[in-house]
Each structure stands twice: as C-alpha cells, then as structure tokens.
Amino acid sequence: MAGGQPISLANLREVRLFCDQHSLRIILDATRAVENAYFIQQREAGQEGRPVKDILKELCSYTDGCTVSGKKDALVNIGGWLAVNDDQVAEEARNLVVVYEGLQTYGGMAGRDMEAMARGIVESVQDDHIRARVGQVEYLGKKIEDAGVPIVQPIGGHAVYLDAKTFLSHIPQDEFAAQRLTAELYVEGGIRAMERGIVSAGRDPTTGDHRRPKLELVRLALPRRVYTQAHMDVTAETTWAVYARRKEIRGLRMVYEPKYLRFFQARFEPL
Numbered sequence: 001m002a003g004g005q006p007i008s009l010a011n012l013r014e015v016r017l018f019c020d021q022h023s024l025r026i027i028l029d030a031t032r033a034v035e036n037a038y039f040i041q042q043r044e045a046g047q048e049g050r051p052v053k054d055i056l057k058e059l060c061s062y063t064d065g066c067t068v069s070g071k072k073d074a075l076v077n078i079g080g081w082l083a084v085n086d087d088q089v090a091e092e093a094r095n096l097v098v099v100y101e102g103l104q105t106y107g108g109m110a111g112r113d114m115e116a117m118a119r120g121i122v123e124s125v126q127d128d129h130i131r132a133r134v135g136q137v138e139y140l141g142k143k144i145e146d147a148g149v150p151i152v153q154p155i156g157g158h159a160v161y162l163d164a165k166t167f168l169s170h171i172p173q174d175e176f177a178a179q180r181l182t183a184e185l186y187v188e189g190g191i192r193a194m195e196r197g198i199v200s201a202g203r204d205p206t207t208g209d210h211r212r213p214k215l216e217l218v219r220l221a222l223p224r225r226v227y228t229q230a231h232m233d234v235t236a237e238t239t240w241a242v243y244a245r246r247k248e249i250r251g252l253r254m255v256y257e258p259k260y261l262r263f264f265q266a267r268f269e270p271l
C-alpha cells in the first residue's frame with residue numbers, strides 16, 4: 001500500500017512485467033497486505049466474491065519476497081518475518097539473522113510468539129474477520145462524517161484520517177494544526193491519535209527547514225479486536241465536540257525537538 005493507497009492486481013502485474021524486463025526483484029512490504037487484498041475484493045473489477053486468501057496468494061505470486069510486521073494484519077503483539085523465493089537469499093538471511101537476532105528457532109522471537117503468529121496468519125485471511133475489521137473502521141469514518149467533520153476519502157482499512165487542514169483552516173501549517181487537533185482529541189475525550197503532517201515530515205537535512213507536506217492529517221488507527229462499537233461512538237462524538245468549538249482553537253509552538261523522528265518525542269505549548 002504505497003502511501004495508504006491499495007495496490008490493484010492489475011497494477012502489480014504491470015510492475016512484475018516491468019521488473020522482469022529489467023531483471024529487478026520485487027520485495028513487498030506485505031504488512032497490511034490482507035487489508036489490501038480485501039480492498040481488491042471490494043473494488044477491483046472481476047475480483048468481487050473471490051476469497052481474500054486467494055487474492056492475497058495471487059498478489060504475493062507477483063513478488064519475489066516480502067517483509068511483514070506481524071503487529072498489524074497478523075493479529076499478534078510482536079514480531080514479523082521476511083520471506084523470499086530464492087534459496088540462496090534465504091540461506092544468506094538465515095545466516096545474518098543469527099548475527100542480529102539469534103537463531104531463527106528461538107532468537108528474536110520466542111517460540112510462543114511464533115506459534116501465536118502462525119495462528120494469527122490463519123485467522124487474518126478469513127473473510128469474516130477482515131470484513132469485520134475494515135467494517136469497524138468504515139463505521140467510525142461514516143459516523144465522524146455525519147457531523148460534517150472533514151476526513152480523507154475513501155475511508156481506509158486500518159484508520160480514519162481527519163483532514164486537519166480543513167478542520168482547523170485558520171491555523172497556519174507552521175503552527176502545527178494536526179498536532180493541535182491530536183492534543184484536543186485527547187483533552188476532550190481521552191482519544192489518543194497520531195499527527196501525520198509537518199511534525200511527522202521532519203526537516204530537510206540540507207536546508208534545516210521544516211518539510212511542508214500537502215496534507216495535515218490526524219490518524220485514528222484502530223487496533224484489531226480491541227474496541228467495541230461503543231468505543232467507536234465515543235470517538236466519533238469526541239471529534240464532533242472538538243469540531244463544534246474549532247474556531248476557538250489556536251496553534252502550537254514546539255519547545256523541544258529531538259534530532260531523529262521528532263513526532264515520537266517533540267513537546268509543544270499552546271499559543
């Protein structure tokens with residue numbers, strides 16, 4: 001999913017063709033590939049009604065390998081994996097994993113965690129599960145929209161994104177509108193979200209100035225199998241309450257900025 005946009009099978013077939021012509025490997029970040037396969041089922045012509053796991057298998061067949069963070073689709077709290085279809089590369093990776101993680105049978109991931117992930121993978125590709133998972137995100141997005149709160153369309157598979165630029169259109173980008181909105185959701189309703197705008201974009205290493213992305217977003221990401229519909233209602237109602245008093249909300253000043261990945265640890269004060 002490049003930049004949150006699902007890949008279509010048609011697109012990936014073309015990428016495969018191109019890569020074959022240029023002797024390039026395709027290594028997929030398949031972290032959210034099950035959600036991607038679900039969107040293919042829902043949106044791509046000719047794919048409707050096809051089981052998600054069949055679509056996923058076809059998607060992966062056009063690649064030479066993948067990396068996966070298991071914490072997302074695979075329904076576990078820790079771990080991930082690398083898969084490749086070349087025995088020599090696999091052998092090299094197995095050698096390196098001993099150096100960096102420990103032996104693949106008990107190193108970086110404990111046996112218990114690997115067992116949990118094996119079961120998580122099986123469950124994650126079931127149509128009922130993925131429909132319910134994405135359905136919860138959709139429910140939240142539609143409810144937020146009911147009060148006219150601006151969100152990114154179409155609604156995603158793991159998160160609803162608030163459009164902070166429109167929501168707080170009176171706050172200039174250098175005063176961190178999306179960061180302020182993130183803080184307001186927490187103050188209003190205890191909703192913990194994530195800024196995806198100028199703070200996340202960091203600084204240009206050459207000029208030292210902020211990078212200024214086109215979008216200022218707040219991500220409401222939903223962990224799987226954690227929240228009920230009532231939690232979704234509270235979250236939506238919190239966005240409504242903040243939206244109703246949006247004109248009174250001011251920007252922020254950054255008072256502490258770490259050297260790397262500032263979105264994790266920067267501190268702000270209200271203006």
Ligand SMILES: Cc1ncc(COP(=O)(O)O)c(C=O)c1O
Pocket residue numbers: 029031032069070071072080
């Ligand atoms: C598509 C994708 N790939 C990789 C990662 C990184 O995963 P991790 O935090 O386990 O390194 C994420 C995390 O959000 C993700 O969404």
